[in-house]
Amino acid sequence: MTAEAGLPDTLRDLPGWAPDAVELADLELLLAGVYRPLTGFLGSFDAAMVIAGGRLADGTPWPVPVTLAVPKELTAHERLVLQDPEGVPLAVLKVTEAWQDPTSQGWRLAGPLEPLRSPAHGPFHSLRRRPDELDPVDGPAAPAEGGRAAGNRLCVATREPLHRKQLGQIRQVAEQLGAQVLVLPLLSGEHDESLVRALLGVRKELPEGTRIVPVPLPPRGDHERDLLLRAHVAAAYGATHLLAEQEMEGTAIPVVVPEPWAYDADVEIWRPVARIEPDHVQAELTAERLGELLDAGEPVPDWFTPPAVAAELARARPPKHSRGVTVFFTGLSGSGKSTVARGLADALVERGGRTVTLLDGDVVRRMLSAGLTFSKADRDLNIRRIGFVAAEITRHGGVAICAPIAPYAATRAEVRRMVSAAGDFILVHVSTPLEECERRDRKGLYAKARAGQIPEFTGISDPYEVPDDADLVLDTSAMAPDEAVGRVLELMVAGGWLRTE
Numbered sequence: 001m002t003a004e005a006g007l008p009d010t011l012r013d014l015p016g017w018a019p020d021a022v023e024l025a026d027l028e029l030l031l032a033g034v035y036r037p038l039t040g041f042l043g044s045f046d047a048a049m050v051i052a053g054g055r056l057a058d059g060t061p062w063p064v065p066v067t068l069a070v071p072k073e074l075t076a077h078e079r080l081v082l083q084d085p086e087g088v089p090l091a092v093l094k095v096t097e098a099w100q101d102p103t104s105q106g107w108r109l110a111g112p113l114e115p116l117r118s119p120a121h122g123p124f125h126s127l128r129r130r131p132d133e134l135d136p137v138d139g140p141a142a143p144a145e146g147g148r149a150a151g152n153r154l155c156v157a158t159r160e161p162l163h164r165k166q167l168g169q170i171r172q173v174a175e176q177l178g179a180q181v182l183v184l185p186l187l188s189g190e191h192d193e194s195l196v197r198a199l200l201g202v203r204k205e206l207p208e209g210t211r212i213v214p215v216p217l218p219p220r221g222d223h224e225r226d227l228l229l230r231a232h233v234a235a236a237y238g239a240t241h242l243l244a245e246q247e248m249e250g251t252a253i254p255v256v257v258p259e260p261w262a263y264d265a266d267v268e269i270w271r272p273v274a275r276i277e278p279d280h281v282q283a284e285l286t287a288e289r290l291g292e293l294l295d296a297g298e299p300v301p302d303w304f305t306p307p308a309v310a311a312e313l314a315r316a317r318p319p320k321h322s323r324g325v326t327v328f329f330t331g332l333s334g335s336g337k338s339t340v341a342r343g344l345a346d347a348l349v350e351r352g353g354r355t356v357t358l359l360d361g362d363v364v365r366r367m368l369s370a371g372l373t374f375s376k377a378d379r380d381l382n383i384r385r386i387g388f389v390a391a392e393i394t395r396h397g398g399v400a401i402c403a404p405i406a407p408y409a410a411t412r413a414e415v416r417r418m419v420s421a422a423g424d425f426i427l428v429h430v431s432t433p434l435e436e437c438e439r440r441d442r443k444g445l446y447a448k449a450r451a452g453q454i455p456e457f458t459g460i461s462d463p464y465e466v467p468d469d470a471d472l473v474l475d476t477s478a479m480a481p482d483e484a485v486g487r488v489l490e491l492m493v494a495g496g497w498l499r500t501e
């Protein structure tokens with residue numbers, strides 16, 4: 001793969017590489033100066049020091065390894081063009097080190113970056129700002145009661161919408177610090193538009209002059225290091241304080257933990273708990289209860305969150321009966337996947353109210369995956385393709401029914417992750433024993449496999465990893481097809497994906 005035409009001649013012959021989503025976010029932040037003092041991807045020594053002790057090799061605190069994974073073939077080059085997923089060149093990496101990750105053994109490239117152009121798409125791209133594009137904090141805010149510190153900027157870096165409680169807390173802390181507020185919606189690739197819209201929707205509830213600047217910062221899976229990184233990002237954007245839910249030592253700028261607030265149901269107002277009369281009723285809506293309301297399509301109460309936020313919450317997590325869902329059947333050849341999947345698709349179409357797409361194993365092999373073999377690599381690719389299509393169907397609120405063998409647990413888990421980012425996922429293991437499948441031998445394939453005419457035949461000469469995470473297990477040797485379909489429908493009704501008839 002070489003970089004696209006349109007590049008300066010000197011770069012046109014360089015190899016190109018499209019980093020994954022987290023690396024691209026890192027690239028954008030590196031190029032924008034948000035990750036200063038970092039100017040490129042880390043080498044082995046820096047990465048090891050960061051992982052072990054949260055510091056670069058020169059002792060500078062840095063919380064997360066910012067690294068770039070590449071295939072081994074790309075490790076022999078001195079320069080590499082980094083591209084977005086569509087092949088648009090973003091930067092040139094000047095390779096200073098090719099190294100192998102000691103845990104995964106995967107290859108990494110380190111080195112400084114030379115920007116070519118800024119990544120220029122994604123929802124709300126027009127709101128993005130480099131730190132140097134943000135106005136400096138203008139002097140002291142209009143002085144209120146007594147001496148306020150000059151030039152304070154309070155950063156609220158969030159992956160969640162702000163409800164009435166957080167809005168009250170932010171107003172209180174900003175007032176105490178005399179600070180301008182900077183809200184950084186942290187984009188992770190999932191429901192980003194909803195998050196930004198929900199935050200724009202409450203701008204008028206935030207102190208005047210509040211800025212909202214989306215920043216691509218997917219979570220790293222370690223709460224503490226995530227918070228440390230947020231503090232670095234906030235500092236790069238000129239923040240003097242970071243609002244957080246927990247105290248933390250060693251942050252780039254001080255963390256401010258707001259005092260607890262609650263809803264005083266007697267006077268119908270959110271306020272600091274310390275200011276609520278002891279005999280007044282305090283109300284809260286737990287995350288769990290909020291999820292239940294959204295799943296059931298019930299309104300989120302106005303006392304909890306402004307209507308603009310409630311509307312975005314409902315859009316990001318629609319009621320289950322209209323939320324996209326993938327029903328993924330897995331099992332041996334002849335176990336009954338196609339029969340039950342087809343029966344389920346028919347039953348759903350008959351009930352109405354849902355759009356249904358059936359991605360049967362055999363049909364996919366003729367269409368999406370024509371030409372693929374039954375090697376492990378090709379089976380995995382086949383399942384990933386099915387997962388990609390199912391995730392898109394799910395994202396658009398449809399029901400995707402898939403019925404491949406999908407013999408490998410890790411690949412099924414990958415599909416579960418892809419789909420779950422877009423909606424819901426139900427795994428049905430059609431567990432009909434091999435003897436029964438072989439007895440049925442509808443296509444005569446088992447006989448051929450036993451005769452050695454089909455190498456790598458699942459269950460005979462190729463593995464099938466039995467799922468331990470199935471939401472439903474169906475042994476069709478002991479039930480009629482209608483009953484098997486009925487079981488899946490029951491599960492979908494019980495789970496709220498279908499309304500009771």
Ligand SMILES: Nc1ncnc2c1ncn2[C@@H]1O[C@H](COP(=O)(O)OS(=O)(=O)O)[C@@H](OP(=O)(O)O)[C@H]1O
Pocket residue numbers: 332333334338361362365374378379380382383403404405406407443445454455456457458462
């Ligand atoms: N070697 C080998 N192993 C398993 N199956 C084989 C093989 N060769 C051909 N077939 C036929 O292909 C169907 C399975 O394709 P899948 O796409 O579902 O398989 S996989 O998920 O990619 O493993 C499967 O269809 P089903 O019987 O519907 O499962 C078989 O008919």
Ligand SMILES: Nc1ncnc2c1ncn2[C@@H]1O[C@H](COP(=O)(O)OP(=O)(O)O)[C@@H](O)[C@H]1O
Pocket residue numbers: 331332333334335336337338339340403440442476477479480481482484
């Ligand atoms: N309860 C059942 N559910 C599904 N199939 C059944 C059942 N009982 C018998 N069968 C038969 O088993 C065979 C299963 O084939 P198929 O649905 O193509 O399986 P797969 O897609 O897993 O290869 C069909 O001939 C079907 O009629």
